[in-house]
Amino acid sequence: MIERLAVIGVGLIGGSLARALRREGVVGEVVGCGRALANLEQAVELGVIDRFTQRPDEAVAGADMVFVAVPLGAMRGVFSAISDRLDPGAVVTDGGSVKGSVVADAMAAFKGVPPSLVPGHPIAGTECSGVEASFAELYENRRVILTPLPETDPDALSRVTAMWETCGAEVTCMSVAHHDEVLAATSHLPHMLAFGLVDSLARMRENDAIFRYAAGGFRDFTRIASSNPVMWRDICLANREALSAMLARFGVEMTDLAESIRRADGEHLLEIFERAKSARDRYVDSAR
Amino acid sequence: MIERLAVIGVGLIGGSLARALRREGVVGEVVGCGRALANLEQAVELGVIDRFTQRPDEAVAGADMVFVAVPLGAMRGVFSAISDRLDPGAVVTDGGSVKGSVVADAMAAFKGVPPSLVPGHPIAGTECSGVEASFAELYENRRVILTPLPETDPDALSRVTAMWETCGAEVTCMSVAHHDEVLAATSHLPHMLAFGLVDSLARMRENDAIFRYAAGGFRDFTRIASSNPVMWRDICLANREALSAMLARFGVEMTDLAESIRRADGEHLLEIFERAKSARDRYVDSAR
Numbered sequence: 001m002i003e004r005l006a007v008i009g010v011g012l013i014g015g016s017l018a019r020a021l022r023r024e025g026v027v028g029e030v031v032g033c034g035r036a037l038a039n040l041e042q043a044v045e046l047g048v049i050d051r052f053t054q055r056p057d058e059a060v061a062g063a064d065m066v067f068v069a070v071p072l073g074a075m076r077g078v079f080s081a082i083s084d085r086l087d088p089g090a091v092v093t094d095g096g097s098v099k100g101s102v103v104a105d106a107m108a109a110f111k112g113v114p115p116s117l118v119p120g121h122p123i124a125g126t127e128c129s130g131v132e133a134s135f136a137e138l139y140e141n142r143r144v145i146l147t148p149l150p151e152t153d154p155d156a157l158s159r160v161t162a163m164w165e166t167c168g169a170e171v172t173c174m175s176v177a178h179h180d181e182v183l184a185a186t187s188h189l190p191h192m193l194a195f196g197l198v199d200s201l202a203r204m205r206e207n208d209a210i211f212r213y214a215a216g217g218f219r220d221f222t223r224i225a226s227s228n229p230v231m232w233r234d235i236c237l238a239n240r241e242a243l244s245a246m247l248a249r250f251g252v253e254m255t256d257l258a259e260s261i262r263r264a265d266g267e268h269l270l271e272i273f274e275r276a277k278s279a280r281d282r283y284v285d286s287a288r
Numbered sequence: 289m290i291e292r293l294a295v296i297g298v299g300l301i302g303g304s305l306a307r308a309l310r311r312e313g314v315v316g317e318v319v320g321c322g323r324a325l326a327n328l329e330q331a332v333e334l335g336v337i338d339r340f341t342q343r344p345d346e347a348v349a350g351a352d353m354v355f356v357a358v359p360l361g362a363m364r365g366v367f368s369a370i371s372d373r374l375d376p377g378a379v380v381t382d383g384g385s386v387k388g389s390v391v392a393d394a395m396a397a398f399k400g401v402p403p404s405l406v407p408g409h410p411i412a413g414t415e416c417s418g419v420e421a422s423f424a425e426l427y428e429n430r431r432v433i434l435t436p437l438p439e440t441d442p443d444a445l446s447r448v449t450a451m452w453e454t455c456g457a458e459v460t461c462m463s464v465a466h467h468d469e470v471l472a473a474t475s476h477l478p479h480m481l482a483f484g485l486v487d488s489l490a491r492m493r494e495n496d497a498i499f500r501y502a503a504g505g506f507r508d509f510t511r512i513a514s515s516n517p518v519m520w521r522d523i524c525l526a527n528r529e530a531l532s533a534m535l536a537r538f539g540v541e542m543t544d545l546a547e548s549i550r551r552a553d554g555e556h557l558l559e560i561f562e563r564a565k566s567a568r569d570r571y572v573d574s575a576r
């Protein structure tokens with residue numbers, strides 16, 4: 001049971017956590033925090049939070065669980081604002097898409113690793129933002145990755161694990177560096193390809209015709225290019241190293257593919273496409 | 289009304305056309321043609337075709353409409369087999385994803401452009417193949433591009449147009465070269481990115497973990513990597529020039545993006561992502 005949950009950043013990720021915990025009846029009071037009044041007022045109307053403040057330090061007063069779900073670029077400021085205002089015994093966790101930067105931000109703000117900090121990342125989301133996009137089912141049957149540090153209090157870890165399990169998620173732990181590499185490959189790189197593809201088509205002379213003849217596959221393929229640009233700028237900056245490495249690896253793959261097309265090497269193309277198809281089919285089967 | 293329709297290649301595309309025309313009651317007899325007996329027998333069982341032969345020249349005997357829906361690499365062989373066996377007055381059209389190569393294949397087989405040939409391409413499909421994947425609704429509210437040549441008989445063009453409209457499709461005409469460029473951008477390039485991405489992840493050391501933590505967006509983004517590898521090898525070879533140009537354009541875009549990440553140029557990244565998001569959102573709105 002969480003007595004008082006503080007949600008800093010009441011958007012898709014923060015709002016959905018509050019909704020899920022409320023639906024399960026495992027939270028007493030939910031205090032929201034953000035900058036725009038309209039979003040916070042809507043959060044109260046929707047029953048996602050009980051009350052709000054625009055000051056993170058006020059939001060965490062008396063909270064036994066603090067969930068920070070602001071864009072990565074705002075993490076350090078939030079941590080600095082709350083670092084000496086937390087209740088003893090309060091657990092702090094977050095939903096940021098990159099973990100190395102969040103840990104660095106926390107260390108800078110808290111002057112060291114706070115044992116009550118459990119860095120986390122729910123592998124769930126949509127391309128929509130704000131509290132109105134949030135829904136209680138977002139985390140059902142999804143994975144949440146926690147990246148506890150050597151200093152992390154085991155009790156804090158188990159409280160955060162239990163919180164996510166209550167939302168229907170499956171919790172896995174891994175190191176910060178491994179998380180950032182895996183996510184660079186499976187999420188950050190695909191987003192770069194989708195943004196890059198749509199942008200390069202949008203910049204073509206006859207881009208109206210181009211988009212007019214795009215088929216169904218194009219809609220699915222580019223869905224993630226409708227994601228929040230600020231959030232993605234922050235992710236790129238926060239996960240620069242791992243993402244740059246993945247982009248370079250992908251660049252080598254595409255150079256090889258382009259070369260095979262230029263020299264009409266059908267055999268090599270077939271090999272690439274078959275390997276990709278069987279990996280994708282295996283992935284979908286195992287995700288069932 | 290079509291008295292006798294010959295479908296050479298009774299797979300997703302050919303089977304779906306036959307189903308749609310039958311449902312509308314605008315076709316007398318449907319003769320199927322392919323290599324594997326099992327697929328053809330299944331096509332009869334499913335009621336997609338009335339009878340079959342494994343010889344294209346036999347299939348077109350007495351047909352007033354011939355639809356060629358084999359992989360691009362098999363087009364030339366089919367055209368050669370039927371070139372002097374067509375009924376006078378028969379119209380020939382196809383569903384190949386690249387039009388330049390189909391026209392070249394037809395010219396080689398027919399020794400010139402046959403006036404009865406109407407090259408075409410339905411902008412509809414799924415990642416599945418074979419007659420069992422076919423369905424009558426595939427072409428509803430989808431576009432079909434026809435690329436008539438100066439030599440094309442206007443009556444043949446209008447018969448093919450009417451046939452597709454009966455299936456619920458909207459028909460547009462454009463030049464062969466324009467078709468191949470537009471499709472390189474909206475379909476062939478995205479497929480290369482999806483195949484390339486999945487292949488480069490599949491080749492990573494810890495690829496099990498990689499795929500395990502892929503989220504919902506990944507499934508949609510990579511759906512097209514489950515497409516038929518032979519069909520895509522053929523498309524790459526058939527549309528080499530336009531696709532190479534698009535790959536080069538995309539390469540420049542990605543180099544710029546990777547450079548911006550490396551030098552932490554958040555402003556430029558935001559500009560790219562915002563332009564892409566607004567183009568993608570506009571595309572989805574206009575597709576509604």
Ligand SMILES: NC(=O)c1ccc[n+]([C@@H]2O[C@H](COP(=O)([O-])OP(=O)(O)OC[C@H]3O[C@@H](n4cnc5c(N)ncnc54)[C@H](OP(=O)(O)O)[C@@H]3O)[C@@H](O)[C@H]2O)c1
Pocket residue numbers: 008009010011012013014033034035036037039069070071072074077078095096097098121122123124125126127128129130131228231235
């Ligand atoms: N969307 C996804 O698919 C996804 C998935 C997993 C993890 N994440 C991570 O989850 C976090 C939140 O993403 P989201 O999708 O929920 O975004 P969102 O819907 O835009 O929500 C973010 C919320 O944070 C608030 N906020 C922004 N700056 C703030 C600040 N300085 N102080 C307090 N509140 C602030 C925003 O409200 P105001 O603008 O009114 O302040 C907004 O309501 C990000 O770190 C992201 O990387 C996202």
Ligand SMILES: NC(=O)c1ccc[n+]([C@@H]2O[C@H](COP(=O)([O-])OP(=O)(O)OC[C@H]3O[C@@H](n4cnc5c(N)ncnc54)[C@H](OP(=O)(O)O)[C@@H]3O)[C@@H](O)[C@H]2O)c1
Pocket residue numbers: 296297298299300301302321322323324325327357358359360362365366383384385386409410411412413414415416417418419516519523
């Ligand atoms: N799938 C799409 O999304 C899509 C969309 C638009 C256009 N197209 C185009 O449509 C055409 C067919 O694609 P599809 O998706 O329908 O593929 P499919 O489901 O694999 O069907 C192709 C059919 O052609 C037959 N075939 C192959 N080689 C042949 C030959 N030499 N002689 C006679 N039949 C032969 C195959 O049967 P056997 O192996 O038994 O011969 C198979 O039933 C391709 O040119 C493709 O570029 C596809």
